[in-house]
Amino acid sequence: MSLTNEKITIMYNKMVTARLLEEMLHEMFSEHMLHGTTHLGIGQEASGIGACMTLRDGDKATLTHRNHVQCIGLGMNVKYLLAEMFGKETGTNSGLGGSMHLMDLKNGNLGANGIVGGGLGLALGAAFKMHYHKEENVVMCFLGDGATNEGLFHEALNLASIKNLPVVFFVENNHYAVSMNTSRSMKVTDIGQRANAYGIRSIILDGNDAIDVYNMTFSAVQYVREGNGPILIESKTYRVAGHSKSDVKQLYRSQEEVDAWVAKDPIKRLEEYILKNNIANSEMLKEINTRVMDEIREAVLFAQNSLDPSADILNKHIYAK
Ligand SMILES: Cc1ncc(C[n+]2csc(CCOP(=O)(O)OP(=O)(O)O)c2C)c(N)n1
Ligand SMILES: [Mg+2]
Secondary structure, three states: OOOOHHHHHHHHHHHHHHHHHHHHHHHHHHOOOOOOOOOOOOOOHHHHHHHHOOOOOOOEEEOOOOOHHHHHHHOOOHHHHHHHHOOOOOOOOOOOOOHHHOOEHHHOEOOOOOOOOOHHHHHHHHHHHHHHOOOOOOEEEEEEOHHHHOHHHHHHHHHHHHOOOOEEEEEEEOOEEOOEEHHHHOOOOOOHHHHHOOOOEEEEEEOOOHHHHHHHHHHHHHHHHOOOOOEEEEEEOOOOOOOOOOOOOOOOOOHHHHHHHHOOOHHHHHHHHHHHOOOOOHHHHHHHHHHHHHHHHHHHHHHHHOOOOOOOHHHHHOOOO
């Protein structure tokens, strides 16, 4: 479906939701209101949300440890997302999973994964079922640049290629795997070259341009949906926040480098596009931001006021009778 003004406004809404939610999460972790760890996608909103919005009913997605943006993109309610972060029974995984395992089956979200590259095998399994039953659906398998150095990535690409499986490998190249810059972990300049080695087509897109992400991903999804086999999309973007909540000093990169990417902020760029094309005025954009912030504050209260899971939950989700 072409990118209508209505869809652009929804995309903006989701990107703002992801950004404000993650800023709130960062604050709550710093104040020890939340425990464990988390990986923020601040700066990567166009990439994750633009891609998820190209999917339709019946399509599936597998997510990584850095997944809040995609969860919002696929339609997860922030109330249940936050409840999961607080470990409450109203959470997406009944409070048992936390940030790295958020899942939402009714929206095609097969779950995030704490194992780098862990979603690859799951994506292929789901895609094999679609292929076997001749369903016109696709699986979008999200990955980081670092995951493309895992053995499973190479096995999965080869298998998806020879079996013609409907998988869109969506690689978010944010240029780092923890502190390791891609220039130090691989000799290829474009990750797409790795897909080409397995007979898979690849495309590169500007991951900070929501319109570009949507349009190019939409065509790629169409190609896969039509039975042409898998495709790999390399979305070049940047992780503005630290790797995880513990990555405070960030000695592996310069402030100039971060600033240069902040200047390409995906939300600002989409705002400029919206204003330039008279899709909405600045007053309307401000209203969206205020409304989203109110929704997030309400969701925090919902999460805080929810019950902790009872011990009975172990019989439901952990132990078989
Ligand atoms: C198999 C495995 N190896 C190592 C780790 C530790 N680890 C967690 S995130 C990460 C970096 C992943 O980098 P990338 O795939 O580029 O994703 P990004 O964090 O940049 O989104 C590593 C090495 C892990 N969780 N799983
Ligand atoms: Mg990375």
